[in-house]
Amino acid sequence: MKIGELAQVAQCTVETVRYYEKEGLLSAPARTMANYRSYGELHVERLRFIRNCRALDMTHAEIHRLLGLMDQPAGDCGGVNQLLDEHIAHVDVRMAELSQLKQQLRELRQRCQSEQAMDACGILQGLASMETEPRHERQTHLG
Amino acid sequence: MKIGELAQVAQCTVETVRYYEKEGLLSAPARTMANYRSYGELHVERLRFIRNCRALDMTHAEIHRLLGLMDQPAGDCGGVNQLLDEHIAHVDVRMAELSQLKQQLRELRQRCQSEQAMDACGILQGLASMETEPRHERQTHLG
DNA sequence: ACTTGACCCTATAGTAACTTCAGGGTGTGC
DNA sequence: GCACACCCTGAAGTTACTATAGGGTCAAGT
Ligand SMILES: [Zn+2]
Ligand SMILES: [Zn+2]
Ligand SMILES: [Zn+2]
Ligand SMILES: [Zn+2]
Numbered sequence: 340m341k342i343g344e345l346a347q348v349a350q351c352t353v354e355t356v357r358y359y360e361k362e363g364l365l366s367a368p369a370r371t372m373a374n375y376r377s378y379g380e381l382h383v384e385r386l387r388f389i390r391n392c393r394a395l396d397m398t399h400a401e402i403h404r405l406l407g408l409m410d411q412p413a414g415d416c417g418g419v420n421q422l423l424d425e426h427i428a429h430v431d432v433r434m435a436e437l438s439q440l441k442q443q444l445r446e447l448r449q450r451c452q453s454e455q456a457m458d459a460c461g462i463l464q465g466l467a468s469m470e471t472e473p474r475h476e477r478q479t480h481l482g
Numbered sequence: 483m484k485i486g487e488l489a490q491v492a493q494c495t496v497e498t499v500r501y502y503e504k505e506g507l508l509s510a511p512a513r514t515m516a517n518y519r520s521y522g523e524l525h526v527e528r529l530r531f532i533r534n535c536r537a538l539d540m541t542h543a544e545i546h547r548l549l550g551l552m553d554q555p556a557g558d559c560g561g562v563n564q565l566l567d568e569h570i571a572h573v574d575v576r577m578a579e580l581s582q583l584k585q586q587l588r589e590l591r592q593r594c595q596s597e598q599a600m601d602a603c604g605i606l607q608g609l610a611s612m613e614t615e616p617r618h619e620r621q622t623h624l625g
Numbered sequence: 626a627c628t629t630g631a632c633c634c635t636a637t638a639g640t641a642a643c644t645t646c647a648g649g650g651t652g653t654g655c
Numbered sequence: 656g657c658a659c660a661c662c663c664t665g666a667a668g669t670t671a672c673t674a675t676a677g678g679g680t681c682a683a684g685t
Binding site: 349350351384387388390391392394395396405408409411412413414415416417419420423424426427430431433434437438440441443444445447448451454455456457458459460462463466467469471472473474481482 | 492493494527530531533534535537538539548551552554555556557558559560562563566567569570573574576577580581583584586587588590591594597598599600601602603605606609610612614615616617624625
Binding site for chain 2: 631632633634635641
C-alpha cells in the first residue's frame with residue numbers, strides 16, 4: 340500500500356502522513372525499489388488511531404504518551420484512563436473560558452444596537468475601557 | 483514613557499509590545515537619543531485596546547480590521563458591529579465543537595471503569611474503532 | 626573613575642500541527 | 656515516447672508570541 344492509499348483510508352493528506360513519520364508518531368515503513376513508502380495493515384490501524392485521537396483534539400504529546408502506554412501490553416491501563424481524564428479536563432477548562440468570553444462578548448455587543456457615528460459606538464467605547472487584565476498561564480492546550 | 487513602563491500599564495511583556503510594532507498593530511514611536519522607544523498617552527490607549535481585544539480572543543487580523551475602521555471616524559460603526567458579530571460566531575462554533583467533543587470523550591471514558599489489562603481497555607478499543615472522519619475546514623480561529 | 630544592575634536595542638530561532646512550494650524521480654496508459 | 660498521476664526530499668509559511676544571544680545605556684553606589 341502506497342502513501343496515497345493510506346492517506347485516503349485514514350482521511351488525511353499524504354503530507355500529514357509524512358509529517359507523522361518525522362514526528363515519530365508513525366513508524367517508518369519499508370520502501371519499494373523506487374524508494375516509495377510501503378505500508379501494511381498495522382500502519383493503517385495506527386494511523387487511524389492517531390487520527391481519531393486528533394479528532395478528539397489531543398496533542399501529539401498526548402498521543403505519544405498513549406501510544407507508549409499501548410505498546411507495553413504487560414501493564415494495566417491505568418495510565419490510559421488517567422490520560423483521558425486529563426484531556427477531558429483540558430476540554431472543560433477551555434469550555435469554561437469560552438463561556439466567560441461569550442458572556443463578555445454578549446455584554447459588549449449590547450452596547451451598540453444600531454449603526455452610529457464611530458465615536459458613539461458603545462462597542463469601541465467598551466473595548467477602550469475594559470479592565471486590562473494580565474494574561475494568566477494556560478491550563479489547556481486548546482486555544 | 484519607555485517600553486517597560488508601557489508594557490506594565492498594558493499588562494503585557496516588552497517583547498509583546500515590540501512584536502505588535504513589527505506586526506503593524508502599534509505604530510512605531512519616537513526614539514530618544516539613546517535609540518530607546520518613547521511612548522505617549524495615545525500609545526497607551528491603543529495598546530490597552532489591543533490587549534482587550536486579545537483578551538476576547540480576537541486574532542491580529544480581526545484587530546487590524548477593527549483599528550482600520552476606528553481610524554476612519556467619518557464613517558458609521560456598522561463594520562465594527564459586524565466584526566463583533568462574526569467573532570461571536572467564531573466563539574459559538576468553537577463552543578459547539580467542544581460540546582460535541584466533550585460528549586464523545588464522556589462516552590469513551592465510560593468504556594473503562596477500572597484498571598484492566600491493556601488489551602481489554604475499552605478506551606483503547608474505542609479509539610481504535612472510531613469512525614475516522616475527514617477533517618473539515620475550520621469555521622473558527624479558536625483552537 | 627569604576628562597577629553593578631536594571632533597563633534598552635536588534636536579530637534569530639523555537640513553539641504546534643500542519644500546509645505549501647520548489648525541484649525533482651517513477652510508472653502507466655495511449 | 657510522452658502526458659499525467661503519483662512519489663520523493665527539504666525548506667519555508669502559518670499564529671501570536673516567547674526565549675535566547677550578544678550587545679548598548681544609565682543611575683546609583685564605592
Ligand atoms: Zn489534552
Ligand atoms: Zn457600533
Ligand atoms: Zn474571531
Ligand atoms: Zn482502561
